[in-house]
Amino acid sequence: MTISVTITVNGQQETRDVEPRTLLVQFLREHLQLTGTHVGCDTSQCGACVVHIDGKSVKSCTILAAQAQGAKVITIEGLAQDGKLHPMQEAFREHHALQCGFCTPGMIMSAVDLAQRNPNPSEETVRHELEGNLCRCTGYHNIVKAVMAGAQAMRG
């Protein structure tokens, strides 16, 4: 059995016939070829798969595409506007907040959500809020710096 799922992804309405067991991350990567969203653990631990559903960060490896029926999803591909990086992406580049880059899409999506809820986050808040995102390379230090700078840039 397949079901029809319609999700607005990065501003574009997308409808696909999928198996009900299709995860949101599979819908994005395999059906829409949006491979910026990564799968690190597939067990809701690492946060590489974080996207926004209706403005809130969630782990797309632990959500059925069907659960996002009718929702607005933003992925890492949807952050840059008119060829210009989002301030949080720019801050990650500027502060060298990535090495291999595998965790980065999820880190940035979590960071944008965090900054929307905490426009002026302390270092402690950033570290606490990034609990759901693991990085095996950087040691987090530059990520925290970047998120604080990115949040400031988002305040304008």
Place this chain on the structure above:
Amino acid sequence: MYAFNYHRPASLADAAKLLGGASDGKFIAGGQTLLPTLKNRLASPSDLVDLTGIAELGGISASGGAVSIGAITKHAAVATSADVKKAIPALAKLAGGIGDPQVRNMGTCGGSVANNDPAADYPAAVVGLNATVHTNKRKIAADAFFTGLFETALEEGEIITKIEFPQPKRAGYEKFRNPASRYAMVGVFVAETANGIRVAVTGAGPCVFRHTEMEAALGKSFSPDALKGIKTDPAKMNSDIHGSGEYRAHLVGVVAKRAVQNALG
């Protein structure tokens, strides 16, 4: 995951009918527990009935000295609710300490209570505050709801609709988190309620339980010192790679004192 059919009804009656009509149906709310279980192929339901499209299962309301939380209310909504923060700050704190922000944006109050994971946070609040679990069939008192490891009084096909938490005089929650999973190694919810002191312990044993010796001691003097010397039986604790029964029994005492301190503000 094995294949299944998926339904998203808009009413409680339809949800019950869909589950009844399935050969082996299961409800899904946030999916933060169920989907990992399905991925591991530990369950193979024929049908998933999504409860999150049922409007009457949502929302938080505070009135008559109680806070009611709809079953599909997300942990993040409880953590940030002005009503919950005002009436029962310890409950807002508990919800805000579950998992991580992404889990809190999907996981629901009803799902956590229905699942009764031995290390989950919500069961401690339900028992500690003497809450009432409302279902599509009846009301169940906290003390009768959690019956064992992942076991509850819910019958096949019964749906939690909301949880009604009476407002305590004061309450505090403290958890010692497993640093990897963030679930409770030990969590203690202490409340001074209209009918006396209640102390609910999660994470430590196979199922949330009341610590009656601590309740009696706090009834005499509501202070961390009142708990000095009270022992918890290690034989009744969980013992696993994260900690021995002795370790958890000791932690119960430490965490309970902090919970009382939190209640005192």
